[in-house]
Amino acid sequence: MPSSGPEDHVIKSEITRSGPDYVLVKLTPTAVDILKEYGPGxxxxxxxxxxxxxGIRFGIGDTVAVSIFEAAAGGLFIPAEAGVRPGNFVALPNQNVDLNGNITVPYAGQVKANGRTPVDIQRDIVKAIGNRAIEPQVVVSLITQNTxxxxxxxxxxxxxxxxxxxxxxxxxxxxxxxxxxxxxxxxxxxxxxxxxxxxxxxxxxxxxxxxxxxxxxxxxxxxxxxEPQVFLAFGAFTIGGNFGGQAQFPFDMWKITMAQAMAKAGGLIDAQAEPAGVYVYRREPRELVERLGVDCSKFTGPLVPVVYNADFRDPSGFFLASKFEMRDKDVLFAANAATVDTTKFLTFVQAVVGTANSTIVAANNAQILRINSRQ
The missing domain is CATH 3.10.560.10 (Outer membrane lipoprotein wza domain like)
Structure with missing residues (x-):
C-alpha cells in the first residue's frame, strides 16, 4: 500500500534496507536529562x-608614548635651569614599534617592546639609565592599538x-x-x-x-x-489543514521542544496516526549515544544516526516531549497506525470490485441495446 514513510514496526525493528544503520532510543526521563547536557553549549x-x-601586550606597529621622570634637576633629562620649565619629566615623541619589535629611548638605546607589557618595558628603561639619571621613573603607554x-x-x-x-x-x-x-x-x-x-x-x-x-x-x-533553524515534518500530521503530507517549519525562536514542533505541524491525525510511533531523526555524537546506553561498536566516525521514539499512548509522553529539545534540521515523523493499511486495502478492493461491477453493468447494457436493435 502507498505510504508517506516506513511503518511503525519496521522502524522499531532497526532494520534498514539501503541506508545507514541507526539506533532506536526510547524517550525516558533519564534520556531527556542526558540530552539536555548536550544542548547548544x-x-x-x-x-x-x-x-x-x-593583559594587553605591545605588537609591531603599535604607537607608544614614553615619559621619563627624574627626582631633581641637573640630571640626564632635566637641566640645571629646570626652574624655567614646568615639571620634572620629559615626554619623548610618540613612536611605532619597529619591524624588529623595538622602540628607541635616548641613552637606553633599542628596547624590546613586541610581546611585552608596559611594566616590562618601563623596568628595562629604568635599568638602562639608572646609573646616569637621578632616580629615574618611566611611564610607557599605548597610544594607538594596531595589533x-x-x-x-x-x-x-x-x-x-x-x-x-x-x-x-x-x-x-x-x-x-x-x-x-x-x-x-x-x-x-x-x-x-x-x-x-x-x-x-x-x-x-x-x-x-x-x-x-x-x-x-x-x-x-x-x-x-x-540561518533560520528549521525542522521537517512528515507523515500523519495535519499539515496546513491537510490530512498528511510534509513541510518545513522555522523555529521562529532560538529553541523549541518536540511538543511545540508537533503543534506547529498541526498535531497528529486522529484517524491515521499511531500515537506510540512518533519519531525524531538526527545524528548525535558517539559519546552521547554511549551515555544513552547504546552499543556503538558497529558504527564508525564521530556521529551516530539516532531515531528517538516518543510514546503518546502513555500520558507522560507529553511531559517528555515538552522537555525534549529539537535541533536544526531534525526530521519529525509520525507513523500510520496498523489499521490504516487495512483500510487502504479495503478501499482498494472496493475500487476494484466497483470498477468490475461497472464494467459488467456496462457490458449488460450494451448487450440489451444490441438485442433491442435487432427487434
Missing amino acids: AIAGSFPDHRPPP SLISVLGEVKTPARLTANAAGERILDLIARAGGLAGPGWESWVTLERGGKRATVPFGALMYQPANNVWIHPGDTIYVYR
Missing part, C-alpha cells in the same frame, strides 16, 4: 578557560576590527560595540575563532546560557550569520 565546551584575558585587535564580522550593524579593552570583554560586549545584530536573534548564529579553533552556537545560547558568553582575547574573530 559548544563555545563553553570548546573554550573551557573562563579566566579573563591576559591587539578583535574582528567582529557578518550580520552586525557595523562590522569592524575593534581594539581590545584592557579591562576585558565578553562576546556580547563586542557584538554591542559593533552596533548589535542586524537581524532577529532567533535566527542568528555566532562563531568564535581563536588560534585555528572555532565553535558556533545560536545567539540565544549566549543570552540564556551565560557560560557560552566567554571572555574575548586579542586576535579573536567573531562571525555572526543568519
